[in-house]
Amino acid sequence: MADNVVLALDGMGGDNAPLEPVRAAILGARDGVKILLVGDEATLRAELARHDTTDADIEVVHAPDVVSSSEDGAKAVRAKPESSLVVATKLVAEGRAAGVISPGNTGASLAAATLHLRRLPGVIRPAIAVVLPSAQGPVTLLDAGANAECKPEYLVQFALMGRLLARDVLQIAAPRVGLLSIGEEDGKGTEMVQAVNQMLQGSEGFIGNVEGRDIPQGSVDVVVTDGFTGNVALKLYEGSGAVLFRAIRDGLQSSLRGKIGGLIAKPAFLRLRTKFNADTYGGAYLLGVRGLMIITHGNASGEAMRNAIVMGARGAREGLVDRVQSGLATD
Numbered sequence: 001m002a003d004n005v006v007l008a009l010d011g012m013g014g015d016n017a018p019l020e021p022v023r024a025a026i027l028g029a030r031d032g033v034k035i036l037l038v039g040d041e042a043t044l045r046a047e048l049a050r051h052d053t054t055d056a057d058i059e060v061v062h063a064p065d066v067v068s069s070s071e072d073g074a075k076a077v078r079a080k081p082e083s084s085l086v087v088a089t090k091l092v093a094e095g096r097a098a099g100v101i102s103p104g105n106t107g108a109s110l111a112a113a114t115l116h117l118r119r120l121p122g123v124i125r126p127a128i129a130v131v132l133p134s135a136q137g138p139v140t141l142l143d144a145g146a147n148a149e150c151k152p153e154y155l156v157q158f159a160l161m162g163r164l165l166a167r168d169v170l171q172i173a174a175p176r177v178g179l180l181s182i183g184e185e186d187g188k189g190t191e192m193v194q195a196v197n198q199m200l201q202g203s204e205g206f207i208g209n210v211e212g213r214d215i216p217q218g219s220v221d222v223v224v225t226d227g228f229t230g231n232v233a234l235k236l237y238e239g240s241g242a243v244l245f246r247a248i249r250d251g252l253q254s255s256l257r258g259k260i261g262g263l264i265a266k267p268a269f270l271r272l273r274t275k276f277n278a279d280t281y282g283g284a285y286l287l288g289v290r291g292l293m294i295i296t297h298g299n300a301s302g303e304a305m306r307n308a309i310v311m312g313a314r315g316a317r318e319g320l321v322d323r324v325q326s327g328l329a330t331d
Contacts, residue, residue, distance in 0.1 A: 004034065005313045008088040008097040011039035012066045013104025015299045021103060022047040023302030028309035029056035035309070036097055038063050038088040063087035069298050073107025077115060085109065089116045092291040098316035099292030101283065101308050109295050110146055110286065117291035120321070122328045125150075126288035127158045128227070128295060129165055130234055131311070136218025140166050140175075144284055145231035152195040155179070155224050156203075157328070161287040162222040163205050164327045169318050172221050177203075178210030180225035180233070185209065196224070283308030285315060292321055 007028070011021045018039060025035045026048075034057045037044055041062040048058070065083040067076040077086055085104050089112040091097040102109040110126070119126060129142035142162045147154060159177050166175035179197055181189035186197050188209060200206045210220045212233060225233070253259060283296035283305070294312045296305055315321075 005316045006034040008036040008091040008100045011037045012084040018047045020302040024305030027306035039084040067108045074111040077111040099312040103296040113289045117289040123288040130284035134218030141223045143227040147227040150226040155196045159224045175221040177205040177222040178220035181209040
């Protein structure tokens with residue numbers, strides 16, 4: 001794909017719209033991505049007018065309605081066809097955009113993708129693949145919340161899609177794929193985990209069961225699990241990081257000696273914080289649909305959404321959707 005990637009951004013989704021989505025649109029456009037900013041035109045233009053948009057290639061696409069975070073996602077998508085999320089998703093389905101960034105209702109994002117982008121041939125269930133920082137580099141965790149209840153064959157597909165994402169977008173030459181369990185031995189875990197372990201034996205990159213501690217250590221590149229467990233692991237990971245860095249900051253500010261030491265260590269501390277900050281990747285890929293969708297937190301900052309735009313552009317340039325489709329066809 002040419003470098004001139006076009007992405008649609010839901011300008012009215014999330015807890016901090018339109019302020020943060022507009023800020024993200026400007027930052028993303030300055031990174032060389034054309035942004036179709038979707039939402040109420042008057043509201044978005046008023047917010048854009050508060051910023052310097054010089055050299056920012058942004059086109060406002062009017063969508064008068066909004067899906068709120070409190071609504072039932074599937075019902076809202078069908079009831080509000082002119083909402084910013086649905087219109088942005090349709091831009092991908094129509095070929096006007098290579099992907100969509102959704103900072104709003106996750107359930108609605110899943111419903112919009114399933115309804116308007118549709119599943120790739122052979123995909124049983126789409127999965128949310130989130131890229132997490134670790135001591136050794138990025139780790140892809142999936143499913144991170146799309147499928148609370150799973151069957152073994154779902155996880156087998158998740159493993160394949162996650163490996164393709166790690167290899168083709170994150171540029172990991174030979175991704176190691178692990179199955180999240182309560183022990184490394186093949187016989188550990190629930191009946192479903194044991195069944196998946198047997199089904200994955202001999203598949204490319206599969207190294208067996210892994211435990212939660214393997215994620216921050218980076219001893220695996222792709223971690224496969226059901227959506228319930230994956231979402232719990234994701235929230236624990238993010239919350240632990242935030243608490244740890246806040247405790248370090250408070251400790252450094254608690255005394256004069258700490259403040260002096262903090263000033264000396266500040267550059268290293270900032271590098272460490274950037275490396276382990278989940279916002280470094282900004283969002284999660286929805287894998288298994290006929291279009292590129294990046295889902296971000298509802299409270300994502302403009303910087304986090306900007307990083308999600310970078311992820312979307314990278315996925316578009318690397319042809320992630322086509323690679324997943326091809327991989328499923330040849331598996």
